Amino acid sequence: MTENAQPSATDGTTQAGHEPVRTPTAVDAVAEQWVTTLAELDPLVAVWIGGMPDSGGYGDFSPAGHEAYAEAAKKTIAALDALPAVDAVDEVTKTDLRASLALDLEEFDAGLHLRDVNVIASPAQGIREVFDLMPSSSVDDWETVSTRLGNVSGAVDGYIESLREGIRRGVVPAKRQVREVFEQAKKLADGDGFFSSLAANATPEAGQLPASLANELTRRAGEAAVAYQELADFFARELEPVASEKDAVGREIYAIQSRKFLGATIDLDETYEWGVEELARMVAEQESIADLIKPGAGVLEAIEFLDGDPSRKLQGTDALRTWMQETSDRAVDELSRSHFDIPDPVKRLECMIAPTQEGGIYYTSPSDDFSRPGRMWWSVPEGVTEFDTWRELTTVYHEGVPGHHLQLGQAVYNRAMLNTWRRQLAGTSGHAEGWALYAERLMQELGYLDDPADRLGMLDGQRMRAARVVLDIGVHLEKQLPDGSGPWTAEYAFDFMGRNVNMNDGFVRFEVNRYLGWPGQAPSYKVGQRIWEQIRDESRAREGAAFDMKAFHKRALDLGGVGLDTLRTALLG
Template identity: 70%
Template sequence: MTEAFGAHQIRTPTAVDAVAEKWVETELDLFPEYRVYIGRPGHEGEYSDYSPAGAERAVEAVRSALAEVQATTPVDAIDEVTKMDLARELQLSIDKHEAGFNQRNLNVIASPAQELRDIFDLVPTASVDDWSNVAKRLHNLPEAMDGYIETLRSGIANGNVPAIRQVKEIITQANKQVADSGFFFQLAANANGRLEAGSLPDSLQSDLDAGAQASANAYQKLSDFLRTELAQHAPEKDAVGREIYSLASRDFLGAVVDLDETYEWGIEELARMTSEQEAIAREITPGATVAEAIAYLDQDPSRKLHGTEALQRWMQETSDRAVDELSKTHFDIPEEVKSLVCMIAPTQEGGIYYTGPTDDFSRPGQMWWSVPEGVTEFDTWRELTTVYHEGVPGHHLQIGQAVYNKAQLNTWRRNAGTSGHAEGWALYAERLMEQLGYLDDPADRLGMLDGQRMRAARVVLDIGVHLEKQLPDGSGPWTGDYAFGFLGENVNMSREFVRFEVNRYLGWPGQAPSYKVGQRIWEQLRDEYARREGAAFDIRAFHKKALDIGGVGLDTLRSALLTPAR
């Protein structure tokens, strides 16, 4: 039995590990899509039960697992972290179920309305058998959609309905899947081109075509339901209120924070980021405002990429260079983790995101860019820090390291995580790259600060809107409509970007602040750890110890790093 988090000798599984592994197996049975995410065979082509009955079965399994883990006795520090964080996550699942989160789970980026389709981005497509499973999933999607609609309908009965703004946006998204140019029809039409060898039997191609039509019909059904039923009950107000928001914040951070203090801190942090950005702007062009410096950079052809192919190539080259250089100097990066594939996403919804490697690294970590329709030019000074955020030393190093650490962490620990931990680390990593000299060009630093300022602004916006706080100037309460102008003033992005981002915050409360608040907590933990270590503090060793713990909630991370060993 080992107690050092960073050690890589084989650890003898404990009773706590057994409960955690059992819970993973339960999740894999309840949520077959999870198998795709971690690369576990079985239940190919199946979906979770999105109906109210499915939610009840799931929460009963959660209650059982919580009782089991609470009855265990940890034998070492790794067990203590596992028990603490698994119990935290399970209890939160119960609390969210009882608060009716499933009944109002509709937003523009991360709800079943997207997830039923998104899973196809990750399923294997190299063989005929793989495409047979794709066809099965296409034919199973309508039943999953029916269950989802039933759950949303139960929200109507309970007066628990998402805001009309989200309903209207999802109608638009759903209608895109119904069109002949929609994702499902394109998936079926391009199947042969994604085979590694040979071609599909005619019968399978016909099955794929029929499945694509069935899935498109399911999205038509969702669109009709939203338009004719849910919209009639959806409130105009975007705010979800303190009770729902507090639960959502706990979920995304894995920590309890004082929301009122965090709102005031966000206002101060936004002012600090703005001041720092203004100083960099004057460094780029003497006497320039931020807008003038950006206009100057936007005219620089050496900093511009044309088309998604050029964007993908630049992303990959930048990522590969960072992995190569940092592995020699600042981090011990295992060979398996060095592989990171940069991709243009098959959707055009906006957003940049990362998907981790499978448990055996047969599918590497992937960085995805969902480029909005009509966007064809990209500025490298804006996006350099994004590559570091999503790749190394950001998400890919963080998540890949946890997956790699099989000798110490059970399956649940290797795949657990919170947004506050992950996104907080990624913002922490952006600042780290500045400290390591990778953003010495003032233009690249301006791009980093543009992102940091945006993240600070959305702490204020998100808490402000959903808790209906007073505006920073004291002129009245926050509203969803006011949020669009506020974000536009604090980011230098297209109107399409601002629109998508604000709609995301309004429909996904608590998620957006978890980036900057998570960064704040990471920095507080590092500083406190350094204070306790004194002259013996080693930042590289701190990073390794912290990442070897895995993607736990931030309250758990604090306990693991700062509680003295027994």
Template identity: 65%
Template structure:
């Protein structure tokens, strides 16, 4: 998809400001006058968001994934039978993070969501990870990838098993997170803070990546003028809300891989614009479940192709 980089750079900064205003409101609801960072500290200390041990973590992941499949199927999504199964696993690696692997072509191996637990970690906090379960599982990558694999009558093997465009795939996963917020699954203050914190990181990545690689002036809050490593680090740590080691890795990756980091948030934006366009065209006849089915049945394509196919322009 064609992207107006100057407009998107401004939009990214507006998104960061909007998201952090919402986070501040939640923090103040937790404790009058609390900053976002103080809100994070309060949530980290709240026992209701804590799990002890990897067995409890795995069980929590599986329960959340199963619950959402049951509540979304036949209401907001057509979920084929084999795709209604997802396995949640503790990864053999110890690098940190959550990721997804798709099912085999015949579904003898189901789609799997993996949590890679760093060595020595035994306590886990759910308030900032529920949104990731939706991102990697349902309605995120598992539904997206699993439904594509299932559609052997519509799509060839390459489009079902190999085709991947970051803006399409990661944009869908962020759209899935937002959809869950829209449907009320993020109404709990902690879970909503977790979703907003993840969105803030993705929006900050848009600003840093485009600003650095296009030579746009940095925001005044980090000193304006030309971007440099220190300004990017200040911006990322202010709005990233993650461990310093992870943020260092993230920033170094952005500097060496232009365009990858902002594809998530820009992709989400284009998915939302497409949904709005279809809703406007169809009016009262618009059906969210039908929109999801139509879009996911196309498989992994570029966002311009997705739009043209959904709108039946090709």
């Protein structure tokens, strides 16, 4: 029985002979209804969860659609407030769902939906990205794909309507984000781009598409590309001329966004200073490892030495995908026998090369019935054909096991105790990404990064995440630079990041543009790791010799997705 489950809500039966099956409560019913409401307001939620009917539509990205969401959120808060919590599971659900919805309403009142343009996670990307998750094995699947292609134009129109309302109110994004997303939209508008490729490669596992459906896919793919051309034209003609010259969002908006991504309230000024200290610590640790790789070498010289080692290189994306899969499979097998109790459905993780070339590595959760497994995606930039295993080993652990896949896959599996919202939709970036960084360090503790080169790769990522804390808070709050020479600027941010990561200029450019347009998200990784480690260390101090790391991890993961304040309360009281 998990620590947060009480007998009053458990019927004594078990799931697969292990965990007690908890009887759903009235609070669970409200959470389940919220999932249903979300899927009605935004059909992409149904695709993400999987196992739900997919209409092939989109939510309403217009101001009216955002108003409808706000009204639904208010009703759900009222329903939660009217109900008592019957056990600790209910306490977590009420606390976390209510806090999440209240923050959504803060964002709505601040008009953030009217300026929602950034290079990685705005409707400009989301309207397209859903196609990556849609089933494509049958003719019926491709009919749904066709339906959604036919709805791209309407979704884009609603998005443009919201941005026009933002222009009317003077709530606009930064010019830098508009210009960058303009370029992304132009690529999607290309007649030989994503949409035409999607239609051209429409092949079910059995048989062929009817000619009528194939023709419809081609026509609708063309319409979708035209919609993105219209979006690009809107950006260039209407939005960019009135967009803000300033990248910084200021303390008020930043505080909202920080709480959104962490599910916790932090002291931004103290966190900035901690970030400066943490960055210095990462640099010192890297320098000590560099000497182990090549005696007397500094970090850059050690990296140059490793980059010249052909035994640590992969050539081509096929080799990259194969190496990722083999590395992931080995970690799952070994950790499931030694350090974690991993259910069989969660042991399956697919490593994929993404259909886009924007850069970045990401994870998508399994569908609710595990018919779509958890997947690790690598969006390889155009022209990149060579990969270094010493840089990327820790990435596989971060995205896979014991990182995102273990955490999120375990939550999906835990239907015996948790409602659908808790398993599939709850949680924050700080909770998930903080765990993934925590998992990287855990793999070092478990001996998986004993090779100094692999450990240097892990530290390279940890240094980048520490640098992002300093950069993100610094630039958006326009704080003084660490050396006191003046306030942060976007131009300094690009230089600062280039000095703290060993990546090409294209990667640095994309990453810094991401931070500038998505305030509060990038620091949530390292700050989340800090909070996870604080909770673990306090648990260890309280329990003394009785502390069991494996049991601690189980208690934490059995909670599913939560904000970090909720995590601390649930584990420490």
